[in-house]
Amino acid sequence: MTARPRGRSLRTRLLLFVTATLVAVCAAMAGTTAYLQRASLMSELDARVGDEVARSLGGAEPHPDDRTGLSFLTENGHPAGMLAARLDADGGVVSAAVVRRDAPLRNLTADQRAALRGIATDGSEHTRTVPGLGVYRIAAARSGDVRVLAGLPMGDVRDTIGALVAAEAAVAAAGLVVAGGLCAMVIRRQLRPLGRVAATAAAVTRIPLDHGEVTGLTRVPVRDADSGSEAGQVAAALNRMIDHVETSLAERQRSEERMRRFLADASHELRTPLASIAGYAELMNRGTDRVEPVLAWRTVSAESARMTGLVEDLLLLARLDGGRPLERAEVDLAAVAAEAVWQARASDDGHHHWRLALHLDEVPALVVGDRTRLQQALANLLANARTHTPAGTTVEVEVEAARERCVVRVRDDGPGIPPELLPTVFDPFTRAGSSRTRPPGTTGGSGLGLTVTAAVVSAHGGAIDVASTPGRTEFTVRLPAADTASARHPSTSGHALH
Structure with a gap:
């Protein structure tokens, strides 16, 4: 049985990340809304508490000698659940009662009055928990020797905030379910191409390479x-x-x-x-x-x-x-070509016509390289022309020089190279067919001459190519020219060696 890989998949991690992000956003929005709503409700409740304190103080002021009476609570308009108290100079509760709907006042017990002690008579609001009555928002005020306290229950505020939080939680849960489902669909769809990428990579790894x-x-x-x-x-x-x-x-x-x-x-x-x-x-x-x-x-x-x-x-x-590495020295291609032509003509016994043309109008044909190898490469081209063309063929070597490169062309007017042989003419052991005949008594080379020539030219940073049609075959060698900024060679254009 194959063990399952540990860890969560990318799809699961993305879904968990998106879900956690949505939960955090929903929690932040719900918390912010609840906070603002509570602040608004508390501000409204504090305003009502302040009004009740001022109203109670106004009702108690006409009776400064009555230090314990709560007759001001008998006036109409006080909300049910409101509590009021008379305070002494030390902040102690002298008397306290709570307003009931359609019922007489109910005096507070000693424990309930104890929860109201210590409230300054500066009109500031305080939150106190009164045993048996709940949480109240309370404020106290004074006018001369008259000190009163009034408070309203916070139950409505707490119930409203609780209902708001419950509604937001329900809406957030529903939104999370819907958003989670949509995110799962989108993530699955977006990651489906990655699954096919993984399947393709796995298929390639199974192929023996x-x-x-x-x-x-x-x-x-x-x-x-x-x-x-x-x-x-x-x-x-x-x-x-x-x-x-x-x-x-x-x-x-x-x-x-x-x-x-x-x-x-x-x-x-x-x-x-x-x-x-x-x-x-x-x-x-x-x-x-x-x-x-x-x-x-x-x-x-x-x-x-x-x-x-x-x-x-x-x-x-x-x-x-x-x-x-090859030897690196300045080489005159014109001299190399002249020597190669003389040697080819000497070994040919007059079967071919040999020509040398130099076009050196601007600069000498100087390159940096190995003279011996360059001479070998050019000799191979001439040997190839001599071996694969009949007697009477004219072979011409042309040397051109420019500031950036030197060009050597070896052309003959023989029968040409078969088209099917041209793409592989520089491959090792490639031999021409019957269309490039050999002179009687020759055995031909080993088939490495052109390969060696191409390798030597490439080692010198140059390039070689061939073009052939019946009656004209031309090998072109291009080599980067040496720096000739300080040396100028006299023009020898048009000179030919027969």
């Missing part, structure tokens, strides 16, 4: 990803995170697939020269006359050189991919 192809991850429905609400913002953020995860996983899978293909191609490329070396070495060990020693050694040397070049290219790619 550590292996296999991961596609079609569950997303929060679009209707719940409205950025106008907090829940919608959470849903939209979760969808973006799932998109990022899916994209990252797809990229990881593509990277792993490229790595597997790379390792398979590298193994194949290394196996071929190794097989040739092993075969010729075995024939030489047997001392057979079927193969000449000179030819065998030449073959072994050629295959060894081929394998060495492949391994060096692989190591260079690994270093560049690992972010190994």
